[in-house]
Amino acid sequence: MSNVRIPAAVCSAVTEILEGSHDTLNALFETAGAPGEPPELAHHSKWKTWMQRAGNDPKVDSLQFLGCLIEEFMDLPPVDSSDGTDLFGVKTTSPLEAYNKQRDRLNQVLEEHGFRYYRGGRVLLDGSPEPIPQSVPVNTNDEGSIPSNIEDLLRIIVRGLPRAMQPLTHRRKDAQPLAFTSEYDIQDLLHALMRPWISDIRPEEFTPSYAGCNTRMDFLLPAHNLVIETKRVRSKSHANKVGDELIIDIEHYRRHSACDHLWCVVYDPELYISNPQGLIRDLEGQRTTPDGMVQVKVFVFGASA
Known part of the structure; x- marks a missing residue:
C-alpha cells in the first residue's frame, strides 16, 4: 500500500x-x-x-x-x-x-x-517503474492482447502504425489530410503514439562515431536501453539500399552505452522491397563485436492496415 x-x-x-x-x-x-x-x-x-x-x-x-x-x-x-x-x-x-x-x-x-x-x-x-498501460490500441493480429512489458507495448504500437495512419490520410470533408511522405512524418506519428505511455523519449540524440562519422538516433528510450530507427522507402533504388543503411546504423548504435536494443521500423508504402522477410532475417538478432552488443528487431510494413 x-x-x-x-x-x-x-x-x-x-x-x-x-x-x-x-x-x-x-x-x-x-x-x-x-x-x-x-x-x-x-x-x-x-x-x-x-x-x-x-x-x-x-x-x-x-x-x-x-x-x-x-x-x-x-x-x-x-x-x-x-x-x-x-x-x-x-x-x-x-x-x-x-x-x-x-x-x-x-x-x-x-x-x-x-x-x-x-x-x-x-x-x-518519480523514479518508480512506468506502469504498463491497462489498454492500448491494437491491430487485428493483437486483438484482445494486453501488453505485459515495454516490448509488447511497442510491438502493438509499431504494428498498428498503418491503422493509425488511415484516419489521418482519409479525413472528414474540408479537413486537410495528412500524407506520410517522409521519415519525419513516420517519426512524428510514432512519437505521438508513444508519448501517453513513455515519459522519457529523446529524439535525435547523437551516436558515437563509426567510420569517421556519427549519426542521430530517431528515438532513444533511456529507461529501457532501447533505440528506435525509422526508414521510409522512397523508390525501387532506395529499397535496394535500405539494408545497407540499417547495417551502418547498427554499427553506430551498438557503440552507444544506452542502447542494448535496436528496433528498425521500415515503412514501404509502395512495396518496393521485394523480399521483406529476407531483410528481416539478415538483420535481426544479436549483433556482437569487441566494440559492443545490440539486440536488433526489424519491422517492415506497407500502407494497408
Whole structure:
C-alpha cells in the first residue's frame, strides 16, 4: 500500500479542478477511498482537508486515492466547439484552452512534489517503474492482447502504425489530410503514439562515431536501453539500399552505452522491397563485436492496415 503523504500544495491544486455539488464530490471522494465522514467545512476547505486526512491515514493507498480523484479531469478534455470569439467577434479563451492551462498547472504541481500522473488514474512517485498501460490500441493480429512489458507495448504500437495512419490520410470533408511522405512524418506519428505511455523519449540524440562519422538516433528510450530507427522507402533504388543503411546504423548504435536494443521500423508504402522477410532475417538478432552488443528487431510494413 502506498502510504504517501499528499502535500498541501498538491491538495490545493487538485481542489482547484474539482467541480460539482457537495453530494457529487462526496460520492467521488468516498468511491476513491477517502476515510471517515466528510468534514463539516466550506466547499474549498472541505476537499483539501479530506485529501490531507487521506494522505495521513495508513489504511489508505494515497496514490491510488489521488489518481481516482483526478482521473476524469486528466483523461477527458472538454469538447471545444467554439471558434475562439464571442458574439461580437472578440477573441476569448475557449474551454479547451482553459482546460489545458489547468491541466498543465496540476501536472507542474505534481511533478514539483515528486509525483507523476499516467493515463488511467495512476499516480506514481518519480523514479518508480512506468506502469504498463491497462489498454492500448491494437491491430487485428493483437486483438484482445494486453501488453505485459515495454516490448509488447511497442510491438502493438509499431504494428498498428498503418491503422493509425488511415484516419489521418482519409479525413472528414474540408479537413486537410495528412500524407506520410517522409521519415519525419513516420517519426512524428510514432512519437505521438508513444508519448501517453513513455515519459522519457529523446529524439535525435547523437551516436558515437563509426567510420569517421556519427549519426542521430530517431528515438532513444533511456529507461529501457532501447533505440528506435525509422526508414521510409522512397523508390525501387532506395529499397535496394535500405539494408545497407540499417547495417551502418547498427554499427553506430551498438557503440552507444544506452542502447542494448535496436528496433528498425521500415515503412514501404509502395512495396518496393521485394523480399521483406529476407531483410528481416539478415538483420535481426544479436549483433556482437569487441566494440559492443545490440539486440536488433526489424519491422517492415506497407500502407494497408
